[in-house]
Amino acid sequence: MSKLDITKLTVDLSGVWAGFLRDWDRTLRAANHPETTRYNYLIAAAQLGRYLAEHSPDPDAEEAADDPCAVTRAHVESFQAWMIDTRSASTALNKHKCLQQFFKFLLGEQEITRSPMERVPQPKTPRKLIPVIRDEDTRSLLDSLKGKGFAGLRDEAIIRVLANTGARLSEVGNLHVDDVDLATESVHYRGKGAKDRRVRFGPKTARALSRYLRARTKHTGAHLPHLWLADRGGRRLEPNGIKIRLKRLGAAAGVAGTVHAHRWRHTFAHEWKLAGGDTGDLMLLLGWTSEDMPRHYGASAAAERAQQTQARLGIGERV
Incomplete structure (x- = not known):
């Protein structure tokens, strides 16, 4: 039995957001995605929902905070920039990839006709030499x-x-x-x-x-x-x-x-x-x-x- 608690992940989200994430998790489990992958996917989508409700400067973010089908490219870009400012470019890149999968799921469910991730550039991350252990x-x-x-x-x-x-x-x-x-x-x-x-x-x-x-x-x-x-x-x-x-x-x-x-x-x-x-x-x-x-x-x-x-x-x- 999975230990991933979808109720905790969706706390403070609207009922619509929570319902979609619950459905997405069911699809991910059916496809035999590992628990760590499911968690990373779901937490990225949940963070976008909370950002739209609590931090977004966009005047039309209220509708998107209630329903992910109303998320626009501008909302995603604003969220991505906020992630870079508050976390790091590499974290923002991870969220970008996870959100691509979330909106791909909504497309497959025919809930949206076009993904807001279209033409949203991936954040550039510095190429660093990976440290080794002596x-x-x-x-x-x-x-x-x-x-x-x-x-x-x-x-x-x-x-x-x-x-x-x-x-x-x-x-x-x-x-x-x-x-x-x-x-x-x-x-x-x-x-x-x-x-x-x-x-x-x-x-x-x-x-x-x-x-x-x-x-x-x-x-x-x-x-x-x-x-x-x-x-x-x-x-x-x-x-x-x-x-x-x-x-x-x-x-x-x-x-x-x-x-x-x-x-x-x-x-x-x-x-x-x-x-x-x-x-x-x-x-x-x-x-x-x-x-x-x-x-x-x-x-x-x-x-x-x-x-x-x-x-x-x-x-x-x-x-």
Whole structure:
């Protein structure tokens, strides 16, 4: 049963907005969209509805705040600009993509004849080199877990799986015990868009998983299918719990920057490209379907290779 509470998401929205979002969620569930995707879609539409009711300077926003079918291009552009001002361009871009799907749904339901997203430009976001996590930082995190009992064994296994396979937080966080095969030293991931893949892991990760699984058999939550268990209470450790845990571990270990799962995903792509690994193979391992992703994630490796070549050629140093 889904944990996404549509009633909470639609609080303070008009009955018409709430009804459409409820219908859209039903359609998304029928299409087997992951809960995280559904949440991101629905919260973006709910934020647009609240913006129109509470913050929009447009004199005709009242009708749109009552009914999403009355939303215009100007309303969307105003909302997008507000998102850039109050959050960031990258957040505004995320909302833009989610709203495209919402109004596509209304078109499909024949509630509107034209999407207000037409000709609304995507916000431009700065292209930054994605930061990687250094080996010494990962080592510091792992060293800090020694002698920490069940939680230490679990957290070491989580970190090694993230670093060794480059998987997404949601993929690692939603693993089941049966997804780990120690005989073949591989793990079965359920990626975005219901795309499954199996990824190999190394001997150190296998050892960490084996030690954790032995400790897990004595845990009060050992009967649960989920791989990761909370310290106490016989409950699973949710992906968001892993996110919070990693942040705290990083702060305690004195690791520079916020520690999060995607830093290891970035590092995996960085190291792969730096070593000259095949782009197609990287896409298979990380569950990508667009070649834009390895270019984006591999930009830091390309920059490092360019710097190495510059140093080797010594241009301007021979005079």
